Amino acid sequence: MSASRYLLSNGILLQSSDVPPVRNFLETHPGAYTTSRTYNNASWLLFWERHMKRLSESIQVLSNVAPWLLFKSNHPAVLSPSSATLPIWQPTVQVLVNGSLCKVLPIALKERKDGEELAITTLVSGNLEELNACETVRKENMSKILDVHVHVETYVPPTFGIWGNGVHLALVGYGRNVAAAKYSDWVRIRKPLEKLRPPSVTELLLSNDGDQILEGCVTNFFVVCCKVLDSNDGKALCDSFELQTAPISDGVLPGTIRQLVLEVCRSEGIPFREVAPSWSEHEIWEEAFITNSLRLLQHVDSIQVPTEWKSAHSKTWKEISWTKKQFQGGPGRITTVIEEKIKGKAVMEGYPIRNIYAC
Template identity: 80%
Template sequence: MSSSRFLFSNGVLLHTSDVPPVKSFLESHPGAYTTSRTHNNASLLLFCERHMKRLSESIKILSSLAPQLLFKSNNSAILIPTSSTLPIWQPAVQMLVKDSICKVLPVALQQRNDCEELAITTLVSGNLEELNACDTVSEERMVKILDVHLHVETYVPPAFGIRGNGVHLAVVGYGRHVAAAKYSDWVRIRKPLEKLRPPSVTELLLSNDGDQILEGCVTNFFVVCSKECDSNVGKAMCDYGNKYSFEVQTAPITDGVLPGIIRQLVLEVCKTEGIPFREVSPSWSERELWEEAFITNSLRLLQHVDSIQVPTEWHSAHSKTWKDISWTKKQFHVGGPGMITTVIQEKIMKKAILEGYPISNIYAG
């Protein structure tokens, strides 16, 4: 099935043949970004308010800590500030993004098939010329200082819970810089990791020591970990109210992971459902205690893991290719997602409907 692509940038709408794939687009433009999609036959935008808040926070973080990842300039003589106190107003970002969505979505919706959703990537860059041209930054000036690009393409979400539809993971790279913000330069930075990707691997995981697993290149990573190994683990896992038998683990933000939107939803679900969880980086050395694992992001939402593999010799692996690496592998049950993963997935799908923003409201605005 061919993919239709659209790009709305600086008032110009481009369609398929002139629009690069989203990875290529992000590589060529600096800035903060977020990727979401439509849901329920393209009638809703998934977690729209959460995405706008995260996008504004990423802009603020980059502006302060790594302005070179946010600002662009057509004049090489203009220096990127080492630190900027650029104030960010979430309403200003929302206004700019909503205006772009209103212009591109009607066209994109006409081109999609019934089985397709729309993947929507919003990239915001800082314009150095405009920033340096103003003495004070007002909300009105924000419209000129921030460039908003909207990349839209058709997307078919993977079905959940089908045998053989789990993901295969490999731990290959170190944690990212300025992990609290989502920025486009990460697409370029992570490219060298591809030489370490075995052919069957769906997603690459990051670790600073080969043991504590942080996150994926484009996902957050979770395990369902037994608190002790015994013959009753299987029985205890079925009773997820038994807080002494297991816990859901994922790396804390302080370890240097992206504060993903679906990651936060998983933690909220665990809290409301009484599912034990702990923000701690899952340890590969404790993999025998892992009963289930899953990854999350805003396109896939949640996918169960079939297998994970890690280089046997971590410190020498990064100078090699995947064929030259000796791997240690953890295989999960291949029949589909486990009970805890299934419960969390079902609750998140309900939240997707409850927090979905009707596309009709955007047109009405």
């Protein structure tokens, strides 16, 4: 079933055949972006306030350290942090985004089919000429400095826990730059990794050394490890469990769902450590899952890693020798608990669609 797509760019609405897939759109437009979706038959937005906060933070980070990833300009050479830095007010960004959603959501909601949700990607780019024309940046002139694009697409979320709905991962690429911000140019940068994607692999993982796993191209990555104790007879015993995921300081995206997972671990007393899971210890991995704002949480069925990391990037997937770990059954106990608690948070933090219409 083909997805229906809608795009509102600076007040101009495009529909269906005129709208590119979101990946193509992001690849050709600079800026900071965030992706969320509706749930409960398109009556609520998932963690919308968190996404708006994250989007505002990404805009600020790019403005400060990598303005060429945020601003569109006819003269890229003049972009520098000193000339492009601008203050960002989250409420103002949210007003601009909600104003665009007001115009596109009624159409998308009317035409969607029952059971479909809406994936909503918001891209914000900066206009350097407008910024330079302003003597002082104020909240009231932010609409001139920031261009807002809202891409909406129908989406059917995978059902959690069903046999065969797990993901298959492959470790293929190096970690991203400017990981503190979510920016559209990453879509272009990661394209060369596709030649390393084996068939049936759902997501590509990133590492700087072939051992410590940072994250996926569009997901955060978690493992549940068995803490091993040596018994008197020399056999390893599983004493307790620990959730592991790479820390932000390692250069991973501070994803919205990643943060929610850590909040759930704290509230439920689930031991966790922010450390990059090490492939050399994969034999004690009991569970694994990935997170992002569309899938929320999906358990991992398998992970494969090149046996020789340094030479892998000059090859195709057929030429690489792989080592593979297969997880048994569906999602494990810890994964299931975290998924259920995140769904509960989704209900508590749900942002009603009617609030968008009130803009």
